[in-house]
Amino acid sequence: MRVIIQILTIAATAICAATSSYGQHTMPDAGFDAMPSLTIDGTLHIMLDDADTALANLEQRIQTYRSKRKPTDEDKAEYSSVCNNLANHYHRNGRLDIAEQFYDNAYHIRKELAEKSDHYRTLWANILNNYGLYFMDANDNDLAIYYINKALETRLTLSDSLDDQPPADNNIANNYDNLAYALYKAHFVKDAADNYEKSRAIRRQLVLESGQPEIYIDDYIITMQNLAALYKQNNQAIDALAVMIELRETLTQLHANSPTKYLDQIANAKHNTALLYGMLNQKSQAADAMNLAIKDYNVLALSDRNKYLPEVASALNQAANYYADLGDYTNAEKYYKKALDINTKLYTEQLIDATEIAGNFNNLGRMYYDQSKMTEAKECYIKAKEIFDAADPTDIKAVLNKAMTNINIVMYYIYEKNSGIDSEEYQNCAKYLKETIESLRAFLFNPSANYYNDYAQKLLRTITN
Secondary structure, three states: OOOOOOOOOOOOOOOOOOOOOOOOOOOOOOOOOOOOOHHHHHHHHHHHHOOOHHHHHHHHHHHHOOOOOOOOHHHHHOOOOOHHHHHHHHOOOOHHHHHHHHHHHHHHHHHHHHHHHEEEHHHHHHHHHHHHHHHHOOOOOHHHHHHHHHHHHHHOOOOOOOOHHHHHHHHHHHHHHHHHHHHOOOOOHHHHHHHHHHHHHHHHHHHHHOHHHHHHHHHHHHHHHHHHHHHHHOOHHHHHHHHHHHHHHHHHHHHOOOOEEEOOHHHHHHHHHHHHHHHHHOHHHHHHHHHHHHHHHHHHHHOOOOHHHHHHHHHHHEEEEEEEHOOOOHHHHHHHHHHHHHHHHHHOEEEEEHHHHHHHHHHHHHHHHHOOHHHHHHHHHHHHHHHHHHHHHHOOHHHHHHHHHHHHHHHHHHHHHHHHOOHHHHHHHHHHHHHHHHHHHOOOOOOHHHHHHHHHHHHHHHHOO
């Protein structure tokens, strides 16, 4: 079974920081083996979280096996699958000590069987992979890499005469993904990217040439997102952009043949493509790509308003950021206000948090500030601050946005002071900055929090000196 881990980290490098639309994924369980008909029910019960029925079924299989005087190789294979599935059950429920015992049983049985006959080498590869995933959760990266790599080697050397070649290739891609993540955890970033690239090639071929793209498309999307995220995190935005463009084009090709499918994934790929253009400081291309995403999100919102209108607002806000960076303040203001209008409606319907509106006010205020429209800027900052002052102090997103708001307000009052305007509000600047520094203290592991902390410290020194 593949590891679906999104390894993207989000770091803002400017006051009007962009946010990412990469999806978040979690690691699934190890793979369940297909077993004879009497046992498959136990497997399904485990997968459906009917733990009592599943365990009773599998325990019955254990007793049946142990009652046999001379079990055949097929009996042993079935018993190894019982052990594997029990291990998976305990693994997914956090009982790693029990899981390891059953994985170990399955491992030794299948090792013996695989040495006798190639017929059992697929089962051997499965337990090697699952054992590797276990060690990944046990935080033993070296053993995780060892077992997953051994599983991959076993799959690659399996006979070419297998009847069902596409799933075999898909299993190889799954192993490449798992190995990539294990290597990433061990800080072998280049090797991780190389393995994702190998998975990428297999999955794209399956999507485009198998005649059944719906079977393979989800795995392909996840692999591409993980690869792009890895490149992005490693400051290889050009490579990440190439991955996202390929994903967008592949999905568009599939959508042309199935007009009712894949528009959601295409919109997401366009959104991420725009963000990567932004990272590369290609703001015009970023704005164009984001407009394409907005168009798709608007179409999607016709059928599922509550799900996709927030995406429309997010994309509008990001496009406005790009227009503001380009100095196209007419479009920037138009897009910011569209985003604000949508978010205000969504908030009244309790579909989003008020902090989304505050973020819109922040960005709009920053745009006015850049144009020296100070009265409008101040109004926006005050509205944002009122919302963020009531936000959850343990929510990192709210804390970062409040920090950004306080910094923006302080910059405004410093501007007033330097312009000869003596306001009472200026006296509160040091208090705002101290509050900001204190609120960020618990989040300094985050790059954005570090950025805002340093900025607030610098402004505090400017005011107090």
